[in-house]
Amino acid sequence: MGSHVLPTPGVYSVMNTHEPFERVVAAHGARVLRVCRAVLGPVDAEDAWSETFLAALQAYPDLPADANVEAWLVTIAHRKAIDVTRRRARLPVPVAAAPERAAPEGTWGAAPAADADVWRAVRELPDRQRLCVAYHYLGGLPFAEVAALIGGSADAARRAAHDGIKKLRAPSPQPTQDGADR
């Protein structure tokens, strides 16, 4: 990965100021898993989580001491989720072509039956709404950083997140009953 958030591991200083990475996993593992589940569904989320933390571990010694570790992890998770989605689809992903397209069914795996309604509701959100909900409400990224990650303005990210939340709050995920909110 040549991404700017994953600096090439190099020679790092002898006296390191970072805490042991195990503590980063303990502090942020649950949050990153929530983000990955919302973006990819409960099954593929595990691959994305694993790839996120392995990449983070490798880049960790070079992370600036004052970096926001949580935002850094959510950013890596976003890229890894794209990788997982691409591998699933085994096709190039039309990133900008269909912004309102819902996530393909295949990337959500088989959710446990009891949770099926929740995951269906999340899955049926348009991509941008789902990502904005995941990165802001679950990942804790400010809307400006969400926008930097997925494109568009901070205001657009805020609107997408609110629209997404509204749909998830609806008593039933079925679009026919969603009309009452409009």
Added chain:
Amino acid sequence: MNTPLDGAGALPARLLQDAPATLERLRERLADDAQDAGSLDVAYRTLDTAVGPLLLAATDVGLVRVAFGVQDHDLVLDDLARRISPRVLRAPQRLDRAAREIDEYLAGHRRDFDLPLDLRLTSGFRRIVVEHLPRIGYGHTESYTQVATAAGNPKAVRAAGTACALNPLPIVVPCHRVVRSDGTFGNYAGGTDAKRTLLHLESASRP
């Protein structure tokens, strides 16, 4: 300003729910993946023993640190992150053999350790002392003066004591076998009780 989770209460609870079993499984998988990728600079585990909980840590060279509970394992891990690398994960597998040998030793079934050691946390005169300590046989003791002499500087008795106190690999590198000239135990990183336990174990198990 928006607080990050402002409004998150409106989300379905399932999205916010923790999954501790899943996280533990993922954490173990991360340790395996990191090991396979050559990215695990320091692996550690804890071991419950008769001398309290021990922290064991290893690099890819070998066992690099053993620490007693009284030394505060969190502080020891901070120190390892600073002095070796912050790529530190709980990964018991790399420490299986060390844990087994320490268990056998504490049960009186083992007299010598057969483990690759990484002595990078000690240097200079202290390292010379640490390298001498394994030559003090099981069930035997030496005085700090004898150790200083063996390390090539008979006058450096105090420095020999410091070297023992800062031994990064207590138990495995037997600094507990160094006692005062008057026969009293002397200080020990794991506490005097732990030192007494180890010396009694060795005198009881000596054939």
